[in-house]
Amino acid sequence: MHPFPPDACRALGGVAKAGDLRAAGCTSRGLRASVASGELLRPRLGTYALPGTSDLAMRALGVGGLLACVSAARSLGLWTLDDGEGSNPHVWIAPTRNTSREVLDGCRIHRDTLIDPPRGPSVGIVDVLRQLLRCHGIETFFTALESALRQGILGRRASERLRRAIPREHRWLVDFARSDADSGLESLLRLRLHAIGMTLAPQVEIPGVGRVDFVVGDCLILETDGATHEGAGRHRDLVRDAVAMSLGFITLRFDYAMIVHEWELVELAVVGALARNRHRSDLGLRIEAEAARKRRS
Ligand SMILES: [Zn+2]
Known part of the structure; x- marks a missing residue:
């Protein structure tokens, strides 16, 4: 009994060479029939893929390569900074x-x-x-890295392989990456403020307020606002900010456009708050925030 070619292709990871499918028991006739019925795609002679393979992936397979770099990262749902590159795929071709x-x-x-x-x-x-890292630089690499950790796509061993595979001067990024960043904006904010010597406590639970993206010092909250902060989310944020202020915290909020396109302003705001000691408080709130952070880690 010959296997159903799409099943054999799926068992081989969703993309397979004719030789591997034949080794799995498929016949040439069976493969032809599956292509004719649309149950298998053939991006190039001798290569088969399952229906649902994206157009970009079909293009990469069609030139004898694989989807790579930012195109592969996007297909995995990783955060990548939008660099306006359009629809041309990044393709890996064997050297x-x-x-x-x-x-x-x-x-x-x-x-x-x-x-x-x-x-x-x-x-x-x-x-x-x-x-x-090589093609798009540190920031795109770091946001995608934290996203991969968050999604569980990059395990501990893979992290170690990655660390060894990148240039020595960038290896600290793998050590610095966390698996609890909620968005690429958080990753980018933490990385950029780290670059100017600032340490942020991420994902801090503040009693009465809830979990905030970052706390600087005793009482300065930094929040990154993605698409979920519109509509009803906007009201929820305002309530959180008011509660935080009543407890002695100050909140600074930054959205995508600010973090990505107006970074200078973000940096000025945070540095300005620190220069005026707005991150210092003698209300004992630091103890609370620190305790919450320790409970989480
Ligand atoms: Zn690339």
Whole structure:
């Protein structure tokens, strides 16, 4: 009994070579029939994929490569800073493969040696992150890294492989990354304020207020406002800020546009608050915040 080709393809990770499918017991006739019925896709001769494979992934497979770097990160749902690159995929091609320039037109090509086995139509997560660092820099790498940790896509061993695979001067980013960041904005804010020597206590539970993104010093709350902070969320935020103020905390809120496009203003606000000692309080609130943080860690 020959296996149903789409099942065999799924068992092989969702993308498979004809040779591997035949080794799994599929026949050429069965593969042809599955393609004809739309139950399998054939992005190029001898390569098969499951329906639902994205257009970008089909394009990468179609040129004999794999989805890589920022394109693979987005397909995994990782936070990546929107750099307005449009729809051209970042594609990994084996360094030894001879592929004409015309075929690759419009693709951003990565020709490096992979560390991990591919994951369906994409390079593995360690390679995605390694490529992001090289292609898009520290900030995009760091936000995607914290996102991968948060989603449980990057485990401890993979983290160690990643750490070894990136240049020595960037390895601290892997040590600095946390798995409890709620959004890429939080990751970016913490990284940028760290760069100017500021230490933030993340995800602090404040009695009466709830969990806030960051506390600086004793009583300065920093919140990053994503899309959930509109409508009813806006009212909830205002109530939280008022309660926090009644307890002796001051809240500064920054949204995407500010953090990404008006960073200077964000930095001025935080540095200005610190210069006037707005993060210091003798109300004993620091003890409460610290206790809450210790309970969490
Ligand atoms: Zn790239």
